[in-house]
Amino acid sequence: MRKYIALCLCLPLLVCVSPSPSSAETGAPIILPASAPEAGATHRVIWPTQPEILYELQVSDDLDKWETVTGFPAHAASLAQQHLFDPAPAGWFFRVRALDDQAPRIVDRFPADGDFAVGRFSAITVVLADATGVEAASITLTVDTLGTFTTGHSALAFFDNTLVFNSGGHSALGDYGETVTATLEVADVLGNAAAYEWTFDLEREPVVADNLFVFGSPAAMQTGQDVGATPARALLAERMTMAPAGAPDDADPWSLESVADDHLIIAYSGPAAPGFTADTLVCNFTPNSADEIFYRLVTAVSDDPESGRLTLHTEDAALEDFIEDGSLRLSGDAMVFGEDVFGQFVSPQSLTTRLAFDPLGFDLSDVELVNTGALTLSFDKLVWTFTPSLEAAFEFRGFRLRRMHTEANGQFRTEIRPRLTIAQSVSSQSTIPLATIKRSFYLGAIGPVPVWGEIGLSVNAVLSYDLSVSGTVAGGVAQNMTLSFGARYDREQSPALRWHRSGILHPAELDPITATVAGSASGSARLVPAFEITYLRLARVSANVDPGFEVSGEGVVSTGGTSPAEWTMKANANLGLGAEIIAFDLGGVEMQVKLFEHVWTHTQPVPGELHFTRHPQDMVVAKGDTAVFSAAAAGAEPVRYQWFQEDVPLPGATGGDLILEELSQVGDIDYVAFAPGGSSVEDLDHHELFAALRNKTPYDA
Numbered sequence: 001m002r003k004y005i006a007l008c009l010c011l012p013l014l015v016c017v018s019p020s021p022s023s024a025e026t027g028a029p030i031i032l033p034a035s036a037p038e039a040g041a042t043h044r045v046i047w048p049t050q051p052e053i054l055y056e057l058q059v060s061d062d063l064d065k066w067e068t069v070t071g072f073p074a075h076a077a078s079l080a081q082q083h084l085f086d087p088a089p090a091g092w093f094f095r096v097r098a099l100d101d102q103a104p105r106i107v108d109r110f111p112a113d114g115d116f117a118v119g120r121f122s123a124i125t126v127v128l129a130d131a132t133g134v135e136a137a138s139i140t141l142t143v144d145t146l147g148t149f150t151t152g153h154s155a156l157a158f159f160d161n162t163l164v165f166n167s168g169g170h171s172a173l174g175d176y177g178e179t180v181t182a183t184l185e186v187a188d189v190l191g192n193a194a195a196y197e198w199t200f201d202l203e204r205e206p207v208v209a210d211n212l213f214v215f216g217s218p219a220a221m222q223t224g225q226d227v228g229a230t231p232a233r234a235l236l237a238e239r240m241t242m243a244p245a246g247a248p249d250d251a252d253p254w255s256l257e258s259v260a261d262d263h264l265i266i267a268y269s270g271p272a273a274p275g276f277t278a279d280t281l282v283c284n285f286t287p288n289s290a291d292e293i294f295y296r297l298v299t300a301v302s303d304d305p306e307s308g309r310l311t312l313h314t315e316d317a318a319l320e321d322f323i324e325d326g327s328l329r330l331s332g333d334a335m336v337f338g339e340d341v342f343g344q345f346v347s348p349q350s351l352t353t354r355l356a357f358d359p360l361g362f363d364l365s366d367v368e369l370v371n372t373g374a375l376t377l378s379f380d381k382l383v384w385t386f387t388p389s390l391e392a393a394f395e396f397r398g399f400r401l402r403r404m405h406t407e408a409n410g411q412f413r414t415e416i417r418p419r420l421t422i423a424q425s426v427s428s429q430s431t432i433p434l435a436t437i438k439r440s441f442y443l444g445a446i447g448p449v450p451v452w453g454e455i456g457l458s459v460n461a462v463l464s465y466d467l468s469v470s471g472t473v474a475g476g477v478a479q480n481m482t483l484s485f486g487a488r489y490d491r492e493q494s495p496a497l498r499w500h501r502s503g504i505l506h507p508a509e510l511d512p513i514t515a516t517v518a519g520s521a522s523g524s525a526r527l528v529p530a531f532e533i534t535y536l537r538l539a540r541v542s543a544n545v546d547p548g549f550e551v552s553g554e555g556v557v558s559t560g561g562t563s564p565a566e567w568t569m570k571a572n573a574n575l576g577l578g579a580e581i582i583a584f585d586l587g588g589v590e591m592q593v594k595l596f597e598h599v600w601t602h603t604q605p606v607p608g609e610l611h612f613t614r615h616p617q618d619m620v621v622a623k624g625d626t627a628v629f630s631a632a633a634a635g636a637e638p639v640r641y642q643w644f645q646e647d648v649p650l651p652g653a654t655g656g657d658l659i660l661e662e663l664s665q666v667g668d669i670d671y672v673a674f675a676p677g678g679s680s681v682e683d684l685d686h687h688e689l690f691a692a693l694r695n696k697t698p699y700d701a
Helices: 216-224 231-239 686-694
Strands: 003-009 043-048 054-060 080-085 093-101 105-111 123-127 140-143 147-150 156-159 162-165 179-187 195-203 212-215 254-259 263-266 282-283 295-304 310-314 323-327 335-339 343-348 360-363 368-370 374-398 400-422 426-446 449-490 497-505 509-537 539-545 549-556 560-579 590-603 611-614 627-630 633-636 656-658
Touching: 054 080, 105 195, 123 140, 123 179, 140 162, 195 590, 212 216, 212 449, 282 449, 323 426, 360 426, 360 449, 368 426, 368 449, 374 426, 374 449, 374 509, 400 509, 400 539, 400 560, 449 539, 497 560
Parallel strands: 212 282
Antiparallel strands: 003 093, 043 080, 054 093, 105 123, 123 162, 140 147, 140 179, 156 162, 179 195, 254 263, 263 310, 282 295, 295 310, 323 374, 335 343, 335 426, 360 374, 368 374, 374 400, 400 449, 426 449, 449 497, 449 509, 509 539, 509 549, 539 560, 549 560, 560 590, 611 633, 627 656
């Protein structure tokens, strides 16, 4: 498939905009490498590109005969290519062809390279992409434990760029704990071919502690336990298929009556209590609430035959104590539970390979948070939501957690639009609780041992202000992003814990500042959420995204309106990560990442004068990330925008926002900058970072 871009240049190009944000204003990375102009060149042709794709530029003077321009085809090194030229009297016509010289590439696959705890009868799925199309007949998949397969085999199917190998449950990918190597050979319709190889580890055969009793399991029901008939318990009982549910006719019935912090009470109606003894590990497969989930060791037993009550005195135990060997990956057995007003589980939802949660967060729009008489703080909008889905895998060896992988990703939104009304001077700081949310989830079982988790969110607002004004100040920001974060733990590696995070910013919505104020003011409102994923009695991964909003400035009220005034607002958010593995000291492993920062100002200008109301801000981003620049201007006439890079207009960049995605380094490195001694680049704030950049040194020094 050939893609054409036809460009007709018969007259000199003229771009007339007001204003014209330049590269110096935006701090944008180089996206258009400079070209050496031809002798007398006065024109240039520019076209958008995708890095590493091959492009051919052709020229014609009659739209009939086309010739390839010297220097092309050429691989794009950035987001645009250009060609400088001196036009002929009759004009030139140019066209651009994107040439596919790349083999099909893998954009997603399961199992991924390095995965573990993969089910022995799992399907292998590979999603491919290619500019001209994948040739299905070229595909061969080799699974070293099973052999080589083509799309003519019933176990291998290819549709809509997705390859699926599924034996239908007839053949396992290998033995328990075996490492499997998969090799994919594939070509596109033009013959560009590639081979991909990756490995993954299969699930380990479960081996659990000998002194184990699982409430709600088939073995427990065989002794006479009645688990009740609540929907949650019934659905959980269906998950345990190791033995038929139900007690034999000669078993005396009993039930788990209550769960306390340090003991369990069993109610029985037979002549003797169930035969529990000290030094027994106990856990619960069929809880009816989060309070009934436990992993404990029985330390003592006391019986009251008259009341038919048996008390098991207990202490907490780690999940590692229950499992000698085995592994678990999130699968179709997983469920997430809601709770009724009494905290009882309701509406269990079955899932597939990911746990998908409802949005976590709050909306306190149009709510007054502070009203002291001297000051009223309300929010036209105050929204914080994160809609996560969860992936998880665990592996145990020798009663120790050997490996763990957990990742949460989803859509994050924050919208903060405060309104301050001040009657007199006031200064204060306060913390206000906003929301507490908790959800329990069941991941699956290793042998008879269930693995439970909990996802929780608590949010506080921290307010600070120092005001010597009268009047009202308002503004705001809304920011959406796709956020992913997680951790991979391997006890035998150094470091044992490695973080993963990524995010895609969408254009921010920045409100213009409105102020009718006499005096000066400064204040901030920051949300402080605590977001935790806990695998009960095993591990915890915590995260917080703390969007903040600051306003500062001063103004003088005069007859007919506000005269000279200057107000600044700043909105930002940071991602903080932390982790804890029970029975293993990680040394306080934490990670801090700045997600975004927006700064914009309001200056009372001369009426009708063309001026910026929001300037682009410098930023430094990591390779592969996205940069978003914003600008706004006002004047007597309608304002048009054109963004430039190195005095070159960027194609299509004619709005207030400029979004640069998947940035890569362009050009040679001439200078390097270093953080001050005792600190790292990640720890520097905005001003310290650019101070370091100003003190750059030659790269080859």
